[in-house]
């Protein structure tokens with residue numbers, strides 16, 4: 079699986095589906111479909127293409143998915159705890175633009 083850094087620019091992104099555990103997100107942008115995941119450095123995308131192409135990638139990922147019990151949903155994480163020296167950039171979540 080080839081993941082590329084997702085650049086949040088250009089056409090409006092619409093996230094319409096979230097996989098189990100919120101690991102992957104199914105999105106549509108500019109008439110193409112893609113799969114998003116939240117990587118260490120921000121959002122990454124894979125499978126950008128037609129519905130059929132992207133859906134094949136999505137299905138593979140969802141099938142290979144392993145539950146991450148240790149991971150807590152981002153909404154539950156506490157903000158503002160600046161204990162260590164690491165400072166991860168705040169990533170605005172594509173879900174903001176969710177349309178239903």
Ligand SMILES: [Zn+2]
Nearest residue numbers: 098099144145
């Ligand atoms: Zn899961």
